[in-house]
Amino acid sequence: MPEVRLVGPEGEQVGVVPTATALKLAQEADMDLVEVSPNSTPPVVKIMDYGKFKYEQAQKLKEARRNQTNTILKEVRFRLKIDKHDYETKLKRAEGFLQDGDKVKAMILFRGREQSRPEQGYRLLERFANDVAEFGSIESRPVQDGRNMVMVIGPLKNKAEAKAEQNAKRDAARARNTPAPAANEEETEADA
DSSP states (O other), X not given: OOEEEEEOTTSOEEEEEEHHHHHHHHHHTTOEEEEEETTSSSOEEEEEOHHHHHHHHHHHHHHHHHHOOOOOEEEEEEETTOXXXXXXXXXXXXXHHHHTTOEEEEEEEOOGGGGGOHHHHHHXXXXXXXXXXXXXXXXXXXXXXXXXXXXXXXXXXXXHHHHHHHHHHHHHHHHHHSOOOHHHHHHHHHHO
């Protein structure tokens, strides 16, 4: 291209200049001339250290990959005639999954004549959804699939937020459990 739009090393707009001038300015600055936007007219180029630029891009990509989390679908199974204590145990388990940022698939297994009473399954799943409403919301309503009835509940906070919250709690707990600095020991000796 005969002309390019040049951006300086500090991000300042130099303007439209001949390509040869842009190359000369880059050589004088002991840097590279990198084409940033080839599809624009005229193409946008920037004076920068290309090796450093590649390194920073790789670091950003690595950081993004580290912070990326996959939401897992955890399953909690019920029977239609579940005991109160068993229900509470499954409820606590589901709350833990939701607090960790995972989705919960609540499933009721019907046996024999229980299949003729799907309304009881709907009531149980609605009760379950109301009990975990503090931690998650219904993503898919109860649906009967053969001998099973399934409902999916999604967490209110995503996995990354839940992980950050857990790390903050862990760090706070560590800070409380660390022993007092040595300066306090000197004060107690002086008091004695």
